[in-house]
Amino acid sequence: MRAWLYLIAIGVAGAIVTTPAIIVLLLMGGTFHDALVAGLATLMLAAGLAVVTMRDIIRCGLAMIVCFLALAGLYVTLGAPMVAAAQVIVYIGAISVLILFAIMLTQDKAAPSRLVFQTQAAPAAVAAIILAVLVAVAVAGTDWGSVGALVGAATTDIALHLFENYVLAFEAVSVLLLAAVIGGVFLAKRERDA
Numbered sequence: 001m002r003a004w005l006y007l008i009a010i011g012v013a014g015a016i017v018t019t020p021a022i023i024v025l026l027l028m029g030g031t032f033h034d035a036l037v038a039g040l041a042t043l044m045l046a047a048g049l050a051v052v053t054m055r056d057i058i059r060c061g062l063a064m065i066v067c068f069l070a071l072a073g074l075y076v077t078l079g080a081p082m083v084a085a086a087q088v089i090v091y092i093g094a095i096s097v098l099i100l101f102a103i104m105l106t107q108d109k110a111a112p113s114r115l116v117f118q119t120q121a122a123p124a125a126v127a128a129i130i131l132a133v134l135v136a137v138a139v140a141g142t143d144w145g146s147v148g149a150l151v152g153a154a155t156t157d158i159a160l161h162l163f164e165n166y167v168l169a170f171e172a173v174s175v176l177l178l179a180a181v182i183g184g185v186f187l188a189k190r191e192r193d194a
Contacts, residue, residue: 016046017039017042017043017046018039019042020038020039020041020042021035021036021038021039021042022035033077036073037074037077037078040074040077041070041074043066043070043073044067044071044074047063047064047066047067048063048067050066051064051067052124057103058103061096061100061103062100064096064099065092065096068087068088068091068092068096069088069092071087072084072085072087072088072092082156082158082159083158086162090173094173094174094177098177102180
């Protein structure tokens with residue numbers, strides 16, 4: 001019975017993600033590229049909503065990874081593969097895994113049923129509405145025709161600058177994250193032994 005519920009949930013999620021892409025492609029006359037951007041943006045928004053609405057914090061972390069993956073896909077479709085690679089390496093490969101390890105190692109199963117950040121829904125909704133209005137104003141006031149060339153040049157410059165001058169800093173951050181994971185394991189083990 002539970003497998004059928006998962007299949008139904010996957011079907012509904014697929015329909016939610018693909019519907020804007022189909023609308024852009026068929027009804028609005030967009031290209032496949034436009035439909036892909038619409039589908040990835042919808043996936044990112046749905047995963048972001050799942051992060052802040054789910055009760056199980058492990059599933060919230062997994063939804064956060066899906067949100068980061070959709071954002072990396074958007075970067076690729078918009079012509080910034082270097083930024084997408086950094087998104088996957090840093091946010092999915094390091095930060096998300098670190099957060100999930102910290103949650104799994106330190107969370108007690110007798111935790112409260114309602115998470116602390118879920119009790120702040122009203123202020124978060126007001127902040128989200130304000131942010132949405134600011135983003136809409138910025139999108140409406142941008143000359144999108146000249147942005148493409150600037151983004152491509154900036155991405156190349158950033159990649160060269162980061163990987164020529166700051167490779168050691170990237171490696172130091174990876175060692176720092178490893179030390180944080182080891183410290184979390186040590187603290188969780190020490191609390192259980194006590």
